[in-house]
Amino acid sequence: MKLIALILVLMVSTASACRRTSIQQTGQPTLSPEQALTLRQTVMTYLECEECEQGELEAVVKLGQTAVPTLSATLRDGPSQASRELLRRQLSDTYRRLKEYEKTHPEAKVSQSEEEYVKTYLDNYIALYQVRAATALGSIGGPEAKRALEEASNKPLRDDVKATIKHSLENIK
Numbered sequence: 001m002k003l004i005a006l007i008l009v010l011m012v013s014t015a016s017a018c019r020r021t022s023i024q025q026t027g028q029p030t031l032s033p034e035q036a037l038t039l040r041q042t043v044m045t046y047l048e049c050e051e052c053e054q055g056e057l058e059a060v061v062k063l064g065q066t067a068v069p070t071l072s073a074t075l076r077d078g079p080s081q082a083s084r085e086l087l088r089r090q091l092s093d094t095y096r097r098l099k100e101y102e103k104t105h106p107e108a109k110v111s112q113s114e115e116e117y118v119k120t121y122l123d124n125y126i127a128l129y130q131v132r133a134a135t136a137l138g139s140i141g142g143p144e145a146k147r148a149l150e151e152a153s154n155k156p157l158r159d160d161v162k163a164t165i166k167h168s169l170e171n172i173k
């Protein structure tokens with residue numbers, strides 16, 4: 001029992017030390033769970049909006065520098081692997097339904113293989129996240145946002161993403 005208590009104390013103190021070190025290294029303030037949830041929801045609403053006519057970008061810009069790490073990671077990595085896998089499955093399912101529809105409607109021929117179809121739309125999804133992240137970083141501004149944009153500008157990204165990064169860098173606040 002004493003060994004378990006000792007292990008728990010060590011785990012808690014190690015986690016606490018790692019958290020303090022992380023804050024000291026990044027210079028980012030610690031967000032409460034409620035603030036972190038609001039940040040995530042606001043950023044995700046913007047990244048996933050259809051027409052983005054409800055002030056989604058403006059809401060992210062209001063978050064200011066607290067949104068920069070999330071947006072920087074999104075620009076660098078795109079959507080999460082879980083989101084990509086979910087979309088990949090949806091696209092495969094849609095492709096199969098299109099092929100079934102094609103059997104009774106030959107004029108609605110699907111010209112791509114399933115692999116090509118999924119890759120095309122998945123690549124578009126990733127690029128959309130990156131474009132929106134670059135746009136938001138440019139609108140928020142500041143040295144960290146600029147650094148994320150500059151780092152991304154040196155990565156092998158799609159032309160539309162690179163163009164947005166370039167525009168954001170030219171117009172950064």
